[in-house]
Amino acid sequence: MPEQLSIKELQRLVDSYVTERDWKRYHKPKDIAISIAIESSELLELFQWKPDPVETGALNDELKSRVGEELADVVIYCACLANSADVDLSGALLDKIQKNRRKYPVGKVSKAKDWDEVRHSLETV
Amino acid sequence: MPEQLSIKELQRLVDSYVTERDWKRYHKPKDIAISIAIESSELLELFQWKPDPVETGALNDELKSRVGEELADVVIYCACLANSADVDLSGALLDKIQKNRRKYPVGKVSKAKDWDEVRHSLETV
Amino acid sequence: MPEQLSIKELQRLVDSYVTERDWKRYHKPKDIAISIAIESSELLELFQWKPDPVETGALNDELKSRVGEELADVVIYCACLANSADVDLSGALLDKIQKNRRKYPVGKVSKAKDWDEVRHSLETV
Amino acid sequence: MPEQLSIKELQRLVDSYVTERDWKRYHKPKDIAISIAIESSELLELFQWKPDPVETGALNDELKSRVGEELADVVIYCACLANSADVDLSGALLDKIQKNRRKYPVGKVSKAKDWDEVRHSLETV
Numbered sequence: 414m415p416e417q418l419s420i421k422e423l424q425r426l427v428d429s430y431v432t433e434r435d436w437k438r439y440h441k442p443k444d445i446a447i448s449i450a451i452e453s454s455e456l457l458e459l460f461q462w463k464p465d466p467v468e469t470g471a472l473n474d475e476l477k478s479r480v481g482e483e484l485a486d487v488v489i490y491c492a493c494l495a496n497s498a499d500v501d502l503s504g505a506l507l508d509k510i511q512k513n514r515r516k517y518p519v520g521k522v523s524k525a526k527d528w529d530e531v532r533h534s535l536e537t538v
Numbered sequence: 539m540p541e542q543l544s545i546k547e548l549q550r551l552v553d554s555y556v557t558e559r560d561w562k563r564y565h566k567p568k569d570i571a572i573s574i575a576i577e578s579s580e581l582l583e584l585f586q587w588k589p590d591p592v593e594t595g596a597l598n599d600e601l602k603s604r605v606g607e608e609l610a611d612v613v614i615y616c617a618c619l620a621n622s623a624d625v626d627l628s629g630a631l632l633d634k635i636q637k638n639r640r641k642y643p644v645g646k647v648s649k650a651k652d653w654d655e656v657r658h659s660l661e662t663v
Numbered sequence: 664m665p666e667q668l669s670i671k672e673l674q675r676l677v678d679s680y681v682t683e684r685d686w687k688r689y690h691k692p693k694d695i696a697i698s699i700a701i702e703s704s705e706l707l708e709l710f711q712w713k714p715d716p717v718e719t720g721a722l723n724d725e726l727k728s729r730v731g732e733e734l735a736d737v738v739i740y741c742a743c744l745a746n747s748a749d750v751d752l753s754g755a756l757l758d759k760i761q762k763n764r765r766k767y768p769v770g771k772v773s774k775a776k777d778w779d780e781v782r783h784s785l786e787t788v
Numbered sequence: 789m790p791e792q793l794s795i796k797e798l799q800r801l802v803d804s805y806v807t808e809r810d811w812k813r814y815h816k817p818k819d820i821a822i823s824i825a826i827e828s829s830e831l832l833e834l835f836q837w838k839p840d841p842v843e844t845g846a847l848n849d850e851l852k853s854r855v856g857e858e859l860a861d862v863v864i865y866c867a868c869l870a871n872s873a874d875v876d877l878s879g880a881l882l883d884k885i886q887k888n889r890r891k892y893p894v895g896k897v898s899k900a901k902d903w904d905e906v907r908h909s910l911e912t913v
Binding site: 434441444467485487504528 | 633
């Protein structure tokens with residue numbers, strides 16, 4: 414296994430995993446998108462009914478490990494969807510970061526006192 | 539930019555992006571997990587009220603590009619959460635793929651005629 | 664119990680339930696909104712990896728009962744949020760139906776051949 | 789309009805609304821479940837990147853009105869799903885409240901100091 418897992422390698426790993434199990438027949442984009450939403454909710458469940466764990470010092474190794482596992486489920490399904498919908502995920506990630514850099518210019522947003530002001534600063538461009 | 543974007547590089551890119559905008563103050567794990575769920579729904583919205591686009595041949599370049607963009611939003615926030623919760627995302631991904639390989643043994647699940655039978659085959663191990 | 668459960672009675676029932684358990688301390692609007700999203704995903708899970716059950720004739724009593732139970736979880740938390748955020752849910756429902764009636768005028772949308780055309784017909788008003 | 793909107797009346801109102809627009813063709817259970825998840829996320833978006841509005845005193849009339857509107861979207865789609873999947877929603881709601889009453893006995897859960905202890909108290913029954 415490479416020291417640095419790349420997005421492309423992740424896509425290849427999940428592709429082998431899915432192909433070996435004859436699961437391409439289930440892996441239609443719409444159903445994978447549903448699965449991403451479901452896994453995102455399982456991740457969110459770790460934070461339900463509690464204050465943020467960083468604020469309360471509750472971010473211990475056990476919670477980190479559970480967050481890592483649920484996060485992996487989300488990202489693995491994202492790689493599945495990229496495979497199934499024939500999307501260049503690495504390219505889409507780099508493009509989106511560039512687009513966000515332009516949408517939220519550093520000088521403008523970093524002075525906002527809260528998130529409503531961030532939004533407002535952009536609407537009044 | 540590297541030819542092969544790695545998970546670690548993605549995490550560094552989003553970390554710079556967030557730090558430059560002074561957004562670490564918003565980037566608490568609970569709020570990022572909320573954001574992953576919201577972005578997953580925006581992705582799902584591309585498939586709402588329609589049959590699967592692969593089945594109907596509707597997966598054209600425009601749809602691929604929109605799927606890529608929404609998928610990027612989800613994965614970028616996953617990288618943010620890994621940063622904020624101090625999770626080794628590459629390790630978590632490789633571990634989860636291994637765990638899934640053991641949970642769904644090839645011979646057992648590939649013969650199932652539908653997903654209910656996949657589940658059933660595992661419950662009766 | 665009344666023959667016809669009203670929205671207001673539902674709100675009162677869940678309010679007693681929450682108060683008796685001393686759970687008002689957890690029932691902050693943000694956390695209830697998180698819970699609605701989580702329960703919606705559990706509902707969605709009943710349809711994951713399968714064609715629509717009405718199309719395949721798979722909507723049997725067992726599935727109806729599971730849909731009813733997950734649906735109840737979503738609506739119960741909606742009543743909790745209305746209580747916690749001091750929202751008149753009956754009024755909001757009637758207002759929204761009226762607003763939707765105006766937004767999607769019968770003659771205009773019923774002739775559209777698919778959902779994209781519904782959207783398009785409205786954008787070109 | 790009745791003074792007290794009942795669940796059954798809500799179901800009838802949305803049924804007329806859907807029928808008049810010739811939208812039964814879209815209203816398959818799976819797609820409505822997707823729509824409930826999407827609307828839940830729009831509701832959640834009102835609380836993104838902010839502390840709970842009750843805690844900060846930010847629950848003003850404007851926010852209440854937006855919460856009411858998004859909440860209505862979720863509950864309206866729940867009524868649509870009950871119609872489409874032929875589920876007795878009033879009955880399911882009353883059953884679920886009863887089931888929850890038994891699952892979380894008052895004496896046991898109200899003394900728990902946090903939500904983890906609530907869960908724990910039940911696992912050790």
